[in-house]
Each structure stands twice: as structure tokens, then as C-alpha cells.
Amino acid sequence: MKQIFKLAWRNIWRNKRRTLITAASVFFAVLFASSMKSLQAGAWNEMIKNVTSLHIGYAQIHAAGFWENRSIDKSLSEEDILQQLNEVEPEGLVGYLPRLESFALASSGDKSGAVLVVGADLEKEEQHSELSSRLVEGRLLEKGEPGVILAEGLAKKLNLGLQDSLILSSIGYHAASAVGLYPIKGIISFNNPELDKQFCYLDIQVAQEFYAAEGMLTGMVIHLEDNSQLDGVLTSIRGQLPPEDYEVMDWMELMPDLVEAKNLDEAGSFLILGILYIIITFGIFGTLLMMTRERMYEFGVLTAIGMKKWLLSFAVWIEIIFMGFVGAFAGIFGTMPIVAYFVQNPIDMSKYSEDAASTYEKFGFHPVFPMNFDINIFTSQAFIVFIICTVLAVYPILVIQSLKPVQAMRK
Numbered sequence: 001m002k003q004i005f006k007l008a009w010r011n012i013w014r015n016k017r018r019t020l021i022t023a024a025s026v027f028f029a030v031l032f033a034s035s036m037k038s039l040q041a042g043a044w045n046e047m048i049k050n051v052t053s054l055h056i057g058y059a060q061i062h063a064a065g066f067w068e069n070r071s072i073d074k075s076l077s078e079e080d081i082l083q084q085l086n087e088v089e090p091e092g093l094v095g096y097l098p099r100l101e102s103f104a105l106a107s108s109g110d111k112s113g114a115v116l117v118v119g120a121d122l123e124k125e126e127q128h129s130e131l132s133s134r135l136v137e138g139r140l141l142e143k144g145e146p147g148v149i150l151a152e153g154l155a156k157k158l159n160l161g162l163q164d165s166l167i168l169s170s171i172g173y174h175a176a177s178a179v180g181l182y183p184i185k186g187i188i189s190f191n192n193p194e195l196d197k198q199f200c201y202l203d204i205q206v207a208q209e210f211y212a213a214e215g216m217l218t219g220m221v222i223h224l225e226d227n228s229q230l231d232g233v234l235t236s237i238r239g240q241l242p243p244e245d246y247e248v249m250d251w252m253e254l255m256p257d258l259v260e261a262k263n264l265d266e267a268g269s270f271l272i273l274g275i276l277y278i279i280i281t282f283g284i285f286g287t288l289l290m291m292t293r294e295r296m297y298e299f300g301v302l303t304a305i306g307m308k309k310w311l312l313s314f315a316v317w318i319e320i321i322f323m324g325f326v327g328a329f330a331g332i333f334g335t336m337p338i339v340a341y342f343v344q345n346p347i348d349m350s351k352y353s354e355d356a357a358s359t360y361e362k363f364g365f366h367p368v369f370p371m372n373f374d375i376n377i378f379t380s381q382a383f384i385v386f387i388i389c390t391v392l393a394v395y396p397i398l399v400i401q402s403l404k405p406v407q408a409m410r411k
Helices: 002-012 016-056 078-085 122-129 152-158 204-210 227-240 256-294 296-304 309-344 354-362 375-392 394-401 405-410
Strands: 059-063 093-108 111-120 135-138 148-151 165-171 177-188 199-203 219-224 246-250
Touching: 002 309, 016 122, 016 256, 016 309, 016 375, 059 227, 078 093, 078 227, 093 122, 093 152, 093 204, 111 122, 111 152, 111 165, 111 204, 122 219, 148 152, 148 165, 152 177, 177 199, 177 204, 199 204, 219 227, 227 246, 256 296, 256 309, 256 375, 256 394, 296 309, 296 394, 296 405, 309 375, 309 394, 375 394
Parallel strands: 111 199, 148 177
Antiparallel strands: 059 219, 059 246, 093 111, 093 165, 093 219, 135 177, 148 199, 165 177
């Protein structure tokens, strides 16, 4: 068997030009495919990470029916929900982040705009999303402090800065009037343009007082050590909470539009990669066709002197696999330094085109695209090449199996 492998390796280099052309086509296919998949995976991971770490979280708990209309009247009792959650401590759970969220009209002077008011325990939020690292000016609110933290985009829109005052007006719990004047204690910057234009933080107690919803929450964010533990944590929590009173939703249920956009983008990339590999398939098949026809005399001689057809077929299959993997592994090792570079130095579209950057921002994407260094992306390309080569090897194998030594040697 060792001799078969040695023979196959020597045979692929008998015609070096043909082998190098075939390997080069596989090399560039793997290089392009791996780079594209790494960029796509990195961009989506960054997008999901930004949204989940800054606001949505990987999962949330609400009163039953809240997420459908997101009315503050569908709030839940903080005391009741904490009492039930204290009875379950699944592995991987860090804690719960209480939230009271609703929309309001923010105004200052002659400027105004709609904002999402997030009442939160900022000490716990700091553990979840590291808000202090995103501060542009000022500081975080202390517990019970009657102040507000504005997103940078919103502050620019309203032309506000530190120590300016912001008027918030809305409808509170059970149609109570909600009006308040709050000094700006901090300005925070998000990587997500949509969040940057509408976010406004209040301390949870101040928000409850503002909306006349003392002791009430619109939801609880589930804070995890690792996203891989999400399913187990959700199973434990759903088993504890009665479904007629509470809804427990993961990030895919909370952001179905994002999931659909991701699936659509992946479908588009599969189409492009499919076309690419179809081209490569025909290129490899052309090589096999020529190789098979050129070596008919050789195959005839080998079978005539007693070499079994299955062993000859195996040797030819090994040649094809070698030829594919030479290009595949060259492509993998050529892609790795490129991907590693762009992991550390993400592509920032704002540096190249303001129009392109603004287009991405309109769709809620931060125009920075890191690559994702995932070894599975590289190995999957080698696996695809293996499948292609194995399928194409059927042709020379069928030729060998139907071979008649005398006729082959005459050709």
C-alpha cells in the first residue's frame, strides 16, 4: 500500500504544468471562499455581539404578550419574578438585569425627537456590556441618581452636552402622565448606529418613578457566561416559570429580522461559492479527462501484467485526491495570514467611502468588518475539495473497470 501512495505522488508530477494549473485553480477557489466566509462570519458575529451585549442580550423574560406590542401596561412585578427565579440556578447563569423600557419624547429648546428610555441597574449593566468603556464624556449614574445618560448620536441631534437638561414626556403605567426634567450626566457611544440615535438611560428606580410604575419591570435580561450555555439555561428557566404568565425568548426570537437577513446573506454566499466550485469542478474534470485518455496504454499494460483493476482504480483515486489537496492546503495556508491580519485590523469602510459607510449605517450596520479566524472555515474548504475530487474520480474508475487490456494498448 505504501508503494501505491508513492506511485500516485510521482504520477501527479509526471506532467507538472497540468498539475500546477489544476492545483492553482483549487488554490484560488479555496483562498477566495475562505476569505469570503471569514469576512461574512466576522461581520455577522460583530453585529450580533454588538446588539446582544449592548441592549437585547442573549435572552429576555417578559410578561406573557409583552413583546408583541411592547406596552408598558404589560409589565411584571419585580418582586414576584425574582422570587420565582431565585428557585432556579442553572449552570452558566451570571445573573438577571432588570429593565423598564418605554418610548418617550425628548426635547431641549426647539429640538425634539423620539427616544427609547431604558431604566436599568447600571451597576449590573456594567458587568454585562461594560458601559463605562463606551463613555465619551461624563460618568455613569449612581444608584437612585436623577440624571440621564444619552447616546452620542442623540446628543448631537438635540445639540446637547454635559450638564444640559433634557425634558422627557410620555405616557406612564396605566395611562399615568409622565413628564420629567433630567440633567445629562454622561454621553455614551454605541457601535450600532441605530442604537446611537435613540438610546437614553435612567436609573431603574428613577425610571419607575417617572412612569409611575414602582416595583414594575418590562423585562429581565438573562446574563450568561457563554452563549454556548444558552439552551440549557433557557430550558431550566422555562421549566420554572408558568408559560401563561411569562414569555422567555432568546435573541433569535427577539430579532427575527436580523436572523432573516443573516440567512439571506448566507444563501447569497452559498450561491456564489456554488458557482465558483462548479467552475473548479469542470476544470478538474477536464484535467482528469485528458489524464485518462493519455494513460490508456499504461492502464492496459498494468492490467495485462496482472495488476488488479480495483488496485489501479485506487491508485488513480489517490492521485486525484493528492492533486486536489495540494491546491486546497496551499489555499488554506495562503488564507490564514490574510484572515489573521484582518482580525487584528478590521476593514473600516468609513476610511474608504463616506457614502458606503452611510449606506451601511442606514441599515443599522456599523461600517467596520473584522474577519473571523475559525479553523472550521478552512477545513470545510478542504472537505469540499475532497468531495469534488471523490465524485470526479468516478469517471476514471469506471473507465478502468470497463478496460480491455488489448484494446487499451492499441489506443
